Amino acid sequence: MNDTATRGRTTPSREAILDAASTLMSRYGYAATSISRISTACGLPASSIYWHFGSKEGVYLAVLQRARQTLLAGLPATTVAGAGVPQRLTAFLAAVAEVFDRHPHDLRLLVGISMLEETACSAARAELADYRLALRRWLADSLGSVFRIPGTSEMAESLAGFLLTIAGGASIARWFEDPDAALPLDDLHVALSALARTHERGQR
């Protein structure tokens, strides 16, 4: 990928290409999404795609960056309101579920985008790692607010990791079994409450 990716920040045609590419890639994966399919999907010739993004990997990288921005921009504040821990936990989990429901597309790009070991350039790997890290950060800070502890505490980090794992697993389940599957909110409430109690007792 050369530096042509820096040309033209948010022109309509660039966005149209990214729309087509992200739809196709989240559906079929990186390898199975060809430039020609993107071209027919967005109506622009292949050479325009190369002019904007330089290479197929350049398209992939731009798709990931936009997906990350979209999803992170849609996250609510990490300050959770509510009288007690159970109420705040319920409110927080509802917010998580809403993000989960609203962004199946972007989450699939994060979670299920074909294999990465050789397919993607290191920039794409870094982008995905940042993506995941930002989600984890948001979860930990929000959980800190729920339990009135620092978001950087071991407990908040640990609970965030557990929740991120479940969100990833639920994203798989949604794709394998039921496209409308939601997060198991009740189970999560019970499980996170129990884990929090264990942490507070200092048993870990």
Add this chain to the structure above:
Amino acid sequence: MNDTATRGRTTPSREAILDAASTLMSRYGYAATSISRISTACGLPASSIYWHFGSKEGVYLAVLQRARQTLLAGLPATTVAGAGVPQRLTAFLAAVAEVFDRHPHDLRLLVGISMLEETACSAARAELADYRLALRRWLADSLGSVFRIPGTSEMAESLAGFLLTIAGGASIARWFEDPDAALPLDDLHVALSALARTHERGQR
């Protein structure tokens, strides 16, 4: 895919092709794994691959079938021994973790194998669904043994679904972050115990 896939059940060359194909597909996904790469990896010409499996989809299907058999054959008995529920739950989770550690390859085929919406034939979709269902069945029966309830009870099924989700999410985490990441056994013990108590109280 034609019926040539039924020729020769377990000849050495057939196994060699499947070894190469499953390694490549679990690493790079279905779309990014070409017949020629399989050919060079196993040392047999492309035409031999077509003679054995009829098509690329035929190879994929055979890979999935063998992965399923391998993984399911390695599952321990669903009867869990131990004095009390906590002991049996610990023993069971250790067994799950061992399967998780021992079969990263087969689990990746189940979980991460590129996108499926159009790539795979319906036979492959059915194979994957069966695969997942069999795992779920084993989890539910084992959990039934742990809690001394029927494996078909709502509680066992519900806990199995929760655990399967986490195993899938952990498989993602293993691939994204840490190749040696294991299942969060302590967290799972706490979470499953709490969920079981909630079920037994009939609160769900």
Add this chain to the structure above:
DNA sequence: GTCTATAAAGTGATAGAC
């Protein structure tokens, strides 16, 4: 910035000798 045209390589799949 977008168009047509095309190069160079790789793809799935097949034919036919042995």
Add this chain to the structure above:
DNA sequence: GTCTATCACTTTATAGAC
């Protein structure tokens, strides 16, 4: 069952007119 050779097509990517 495995080999070489090959077909028809698609792939990524570029050249150059407008």
